[in-house]
Amino acid sequence: MRRVLIFLVGFLTTFAWLPAPAVAAPVAQPTTCRFVLGFATLHRLIPTIVGNCLANEMHAGNGDGLQPTEHGLLVWRKADNFTAFTDGFRTWVNGPSGIQMRLNTQRFDFEKNAKVNMTRVINFTPPTSASQQVSGNCFVSSLAATRADAFRCMAGNEIMDPCFTVPENSSAVICVRNPLDPSTFVQMNLTQPLPAIEPVLPLSHPWFLELADGTVCNFLTGATGAVNGQRINYGCSDGLDVVGFPAPGTVQTVQEVRLAPLSTTVLKTFTVDVSTVWQ
Numbered sequence: 601m602r603r604v605l606i607f608l609v610g611f612l613t614t615f616a617w618l619p620a621p622a623v624a625a626p627v628a629q630p631t632t633c634r635f636v637l638g639f640a641t642l643h644r645l646i647p648t649i650v651g652n653c654l655a656n657e658m659h660a661g662n663g664d665g666l667q668p669t670e671h672g673l674l675v676w677r678k679a680d681n682f683t684a685f686t687d688g689f690r691t692w693v694n695g696p697s698g699i700q701m702r703l704n705t706q707r708f709d710f711e712k713n714a715k716v717n718m719t720r721v722i723n724f725t726p727p728t729s730a731s732q733q734v735s736g737n738c739f740v741s742s743l744a745a746t747r748a749d750a751f752r753c754m755a756g757n758e759i760m761d762p763c764f765t766v767p768e769n770s771s772a773v774i775c776v777r778n779p780l781d782p783s784t785f786v787q788m789n790l791t792q793p794l795p796a797i798e799p800v801l802p803l804s805h806p807w808f809l810e811l812a813d814g815t816v817c818n819f820l821t822g823a824t825g826a827v828n829g830q831r832i833n834y835g836c837s838d839g840l841d842v843v844g845f846p847a848p849g850t851v852q853t854v855q856e857v858r859l860a861p862l863s864t865t866v867l868k869t870f871t872v873d874v875s876t877v878w879q
Contacts, residue, residue, distance in 0.1 A: 632656075638683035639667055639674045642694055649692060650674065650685050662875075679812045679875070680714035707813055707838040712856070712870040714812035719852040720876040724808075726764040726774040730785040737792040738763060738773060743821040745807040747879070748797050752821070753788055761821050762807055763788055778816065779808055779878050805845050806877035809834060809854065813872070817842055817854075825864040827857060832864070846874050 633653040635643045643650045651670030658666050665676035672687040684693040692701045695710055702708060724745075736755030743752055745762035751773060752761040760775035773794075777784040809817040817834035824832040827843045834842035834854075841859060846852040852874040858867045 633667075635667070635674075638676055638694070639665070642674060642683050642685055642692070642699075643669075645694070645699055646685065646692055649687070677714070677814070679716055679814075679873075680711060682711065705837055705839065707815060707840075709868070709870075711813045712872055714814075714873065716812045716851060716873045716875050718850055719846075719874045722779070722876060722878045724764070724776070724779055724878045726766060726776065727782070727785065728766050728768050728774075729772075730774055730782075730787040732786045734786055734788055735791055736760070736788045737790055738788075738794055740795060741798040742807075744819040745879070746804040750807075751794060755786075755788055759821075760786065760788065765794070777818070780810070780816065804879065805833070806879050808878040809836075809842070809846065809874055810876040811836070811854070811856070811872050812875050813838075815840075815856075815872075827859075827864055827866055830855075832857075840870075846877060852877065 633656045634640075635653055636657065639657060643653075649671065651672075654668045654670065656667065657674075660666055663678035665674075665678075667674040669685075672685060674683070674685050676683050682693055682695060684691050686692075686704060689704060690701055691704050692699055693708060693711070695708060700708060734755040736753055738751035738753035740752045741748075742750035742762040744750070745764075749765045750762040751765070752759065753763040753773060753775060754760070763773040763775040765773055771790050773788050773790065775786040775788055805819070807819045811817065815836050815838045817836040820833060820835050826832065830844040832841045832843055833845060836842060836856065839858075840856045842854045842856050844855060846854050853871050854874055856870045856872045858869075859865060860867055
């Protein structure tokens with residue numbers, strides 16, 4: 601499957617744990633919390649969707665403002681200064697044209713203008729174990745992560761890539777779909793020794809990206825396609841694709857494209873800031 605579906609990460613991961621909207625009659629808003637500024641505006645515009653607050657606004661490590669409510673989560677996103685509400689499946693964004701609703705796996709075009717001051721580069725360190733466990737074997741160096749401790753492995757009929765060696769356990773590797781979501785980590789208990797390490801490619805590339813608008817992208821290890829002579833390298837959680845690799849700089853950027861269905865015909869291209877890369 602060319603596009604890798606990634607569940608609610610970065611801007612989306614924040615919402616993954618949220619319950620479905622409450623069906624009971626609304627209770628009185630606690631006097632210990634209140635809505636202010638943009639959150640107060642959004643609550644006034646869609647009060648029954650947002651529901652009463654459960655706590656006051658707090659701030660995430662990236663500077664985003666967050667406030668839990670009866671029905672979901674209010675978010676002020678520092679990268680583009682938009683205020684939104686999500687129920688864990690849908691998001692209502694207070695954008696240039698007023699309130700607009702989309703799925704959490706989608707992005708409006710205006711959200712692609714989000715900016716960051718610097719792209720973080722993370723050299724991923726796998727955990728020593730994972731709660732999900734399977735048995736399998738690794739048959740070649742990773743195609744996704746160009747590093748000596750990463751492999752391409754198989755459990756049953758499922759290929760997992762990248763899977764990282766664990767210094768404390770030579771009989772297992774940790775396979776990672778999404779470094780932002782530990783619930784996706786899988787410990788593969790090896791049924792055969794690891795293959796010989798192949799030389800690392802001289803031109804390394806990130807295996808996972810988080811864009812400024814919260815979209816996340818996996819490196820595509822199978823057959824993809826080309827746009828203007830460049831390989832389609834990443835499939836993203838917003839349904840778009842990244843052509844080529846991130847352009848270097850203090851703020852790295854990528855060319856994200858919207859393709860026609862079952863085609864490499866480009867419908868629209870966005871130059872997007874990259875918030876974080878994983879190597």
